[in-house]
Amino acid sequence: MAYQLFFGDLHNHNSVGLFHYSKGSLERTIEIARSHLDFFAFTGHSHWHDMPPMPNEGHLKWQEGFDHHTKLWPKTKQLMAAANDDGKFVAFLGYEWHSAEYGDRSVIFKNDDGDLVHASCIEELTAYAREKGALLVPHHIGYKSGLPGRGANWDAIDNSVMPLLEIFSEHGGHERDRGPWPYLRHTNGPRTSLNTLQHGLALGKKLGVVCSTDDHFGYPGAYGEGLAAVYAEEKTRASIWEALWARRTYGVTGDRIELTFTINDAAMGSILPRTSDRHIEVGVRGWDDIAMVEIVKNNRVLHRHFPEDAADLERPFSGPVLCRIEFGWGPWAALGIPRVADWVMTARLEGGRFGRYMPCFQSGPMDEERRNKVLEFGDDVCRWQSYTSRAGCFAETPTNAVVFEIEGGPDAALNLELESPSTKSFRYRLGDLMTSSEIEFTADFPCESLLIHRLVPETMYATRMEIHDKGTTDDFYYVRVTQANGQMAWSSPIWIGE
Ligand SMILES: [Zn+2]
Numbered sequence: 077m078a079y080q081l082f083f084g085d086l087h088n089h090n091s092v093g094l095f096h097y098s099k100g101s102l103e104r105t106i107e108i109a110r111s112h113l114d115f116f117a118f119t120g121h122s123h124w125h126d127m128p129p130m131p132n133e134g135h136l137k138w139q140e141g142f143d144h145h146t147k148l149w150p151k152t153k154q155l156m157a158a159a160n161d162d163g164k165f166v167a168f169l170g171y172e173w174h175s176a177e178y179g180d181r182s183v184i185f186k187n188d189d190g191d192l193v194h195a196s197c198i199e200e201l202t203a204y205a206r207e208k209g210a211l212l213v214p215h216h217i218g219y220k221s222g223l224p225g226r227g228a229n230w231d232a233i234d235n236s237v238m239p240l241l242e243i244f245s246e247h248g249g250h251e252r253d254r255g256p257w258p259y260l261r262h263t264n265g266p267r268t269s270l271n272t273l274q275h276g277l278a279l280g281k282k283l284g285v286v287c288s289t290d291d292h293f294g295y296p297g298a299y300g301e302g303l304a305a306v307y308a309e310e311k312t313r314a315s316i317w318e319a320l321w322a323r324r325t326y327g328v329t330g331d332r333i334e335l336t337f338t339i340n341d342a343a344m345g346s347i348l349p350r351t352s353d354r355h356i357e358v359g360v361r362g363w364d365d366i367a368m369v370e371i372v373k374n375n376r377v378l379h380r381h382f383p384e385d386a387a388d389l390e391r392p393f394s395g396p397v398l399c400r401i402e403f404g405w406g407p408w409a410a411l412g413i414p415r416v417a418d419w420v421m422t423a424r425l426e427g428g429r430f431g432r433y434m435p436c437f438q439s440g441p442m443d444e445e446r447r448n449k450v451l452e453f454g455d456d457v458c459r460w461q462s463y464t465s466r467a468g469c470f471a472e473t474p475t476n477a478v479v480f481e482i483e484g485g486p487d488a489a490l491n492l493e494l495e496s497p498s499t500k501s502f503r504y505r506l507g508d509l510m511t512s513s514e515i516e517f518t519a520d521f522p523c524e525s526l527l528i529h530r531l532v533p534e535t536m537y538a539t540r541m542e543i544h545d546k547g548t549t550d551d552f553y554y555v556r557v558t559q560a561n562g563q564m565a566w567s568s569p570i571w572i573g574e
C-alpha cells in the first residue's frame with residue numbers, strides 16, 4: 077500500500093484554557109486548521125498538579141484558566157467531533173497536562189469520547205491513557221528537569237503510551253543541544269544537553285519524531301512554529317492514528333519538506349531485526365535550495381550530502397521550478413506607526429502551469445476576524461488574502477508567503493495583480509526571475525514590500541541518495557535536512573535490533 081503524506085499540528089492553544097495569554101476562539105482555530113492542514117489536535121491547557129505559587133498571586137490566574145477549560149470541555153468535545161470529516165480533514169480531541177516533576181504531555185484521543193482527567197502523577201495519566209488508548213506526547217522536553225524548567229524526566233517517558241516526541245515548536249528545538257533553534261521565548265529558561273532527542277535515543281528510548289506549533293494565538297500550523305508530517309494510507313482518523321503509533325512521522329520547522337527515508341525498504345519509525353547489511357535510501361523534495369542532508373547514526377553524522385555539488389544548473393527549467401512570493405515588512409517599529417496591512421493578490425501564469433503550492437502564514441498579529449487564506453487555485457491562477465504587521469508578528473518576522481511549483485520555460489510569464497493594500501500589477505519573465513529576485517513597494521515610503529524570490533530549479537530543491545552501511549551492533553539512524561533558508565526537517569529514526 078502506498079502511503080500518502082499529510083501535514084498537521086498536534087499541539088496548540090487558544091482562549092479555551094489559559095485565556096490570560098492564549099488567544100482566539102476554538103471555532104476560529106478549527107476554521108484555520110481546516111484551511112491549510114490535513115489534520116490537527118486541539119490541546120487546551122487543563123491542569124498543573126504541582127504548580128508553584130507565583131508572584132502577585134499569578135498562579136490564581138492559571139487556575140482560573142484551567143477552570144475555564146474544564147467548564148468548556150463538553151463544548152470542546154462537541155466542536156472537535158463536528159470538525160472531523162474523514163477523507164477531507166481530521167480533528168482529534170485532546171488537552172495538555174503540565175507537570176514540573178514529570179514534564180508536560182499533550183493527551184490526544186482517537187475518538188470523541190475522551191474524558192478530562194486531572195491526573196496528579198504520571199502513573200495516573202499513563203494508566204488512563206492506556207485504558208482509553210490515548211496518545212501522550214512529551215514536548216518542550218529540552219528545559220531543565222523539575223521546577224521551574226518542566227523539562228524531561230526520562231523515567232516518566234514510557235514508549236507504550238508515548239511513541240512520539242515533539243522536538244520543535246515555538247519554544248525552540250531540542251533534537252540536540254547545539255545547532256539552530258535555541259530556547260529563547262519562554263519563562264522556563266534555556267535547553268540542556270540531557271533533555272534532547274539524542275539523549276533519549278542514547279538511553280534506548282524508541283521515540284518517533286514530530287514537530288507541532290504549541291502556538292498560543294489559536295493558530296494551528298502557524299508558519300515557523302513546527303508541523304507534524306505523517307505517512308498514512310488515507311486522510312482518516314483511523315489511518316492517521318495508525319501512522320502516529322507506527323512512528324511513520326517526521327517533523328518540519330515550517331516549510332513542508334517532503335522527506336522519505338528507508339533502510340532495507342522499511343519506513344521511518346521501523347524497528348528492524350538485527351542485520352549487518354543496511355541499505356539506506358533518502359529522498360527530499362523541499363521548498364528552497366537544500367543546503368545539506370545528513371544521515372545520523374547513533375547521534376553522529378554518518379554521511380553528509382550537499383545537493384549543490386552535483387546540481388545541473390545549465391538547464392534550470394528541465395523540471396518544475398519554485399517561486400516564493402513573500403510580502404509584508406512595512407514601517408520600522410521605531411517610527412511609531414504600527415498598522416496591519418491587508419493583502420489580496422492574484423498570481424497568473426502565461427505559458428506555464430502551477431503544480432504544488434505551499435501557504436506560509438504565521439500566527440501574528442493575533443486577530444479573531446482576519447484570515448490568511450488561499451481563495452482560488454488552478455492550473456494558471458492563484459488568488460489569496462492575508463494580513464501582516466510588524467507589531468505582534470511571530471519572532472519579529474513581519475512577512476507571510478506563498479510558494480508555488482511552476483512548470484514552464486524561461487519565456488513563461490508570471491503576472492502579479494495586487495488588489496490590497498494598494499492596486500498595482502507586475503509582470504516578470506521566468507527566465508529573469510531565475511537570475512534575480514524582484515522587490516516591489518506597495519506605495520511611497522513608509523510602505524509595505526513584496527519580494528519575489530529568485531526561482532529555485534528542481535536540481536537544487538530535490539535530491540535522492542543511497543548509501544550502504546555495515547554493522548554488527550544494535551544501531552539507530554535518522555535524517556536531518558537543512559534548507560538554505562534555514563528551514564529544517566528531522567525524520568523519525570529507524571532502529572536495527574530490538
Ligand atoms: Zn507544555
Ligand SMILES: [Zn+2]
Nearest residue numbers: 087089172290
Ligand atoms: Zn502547550
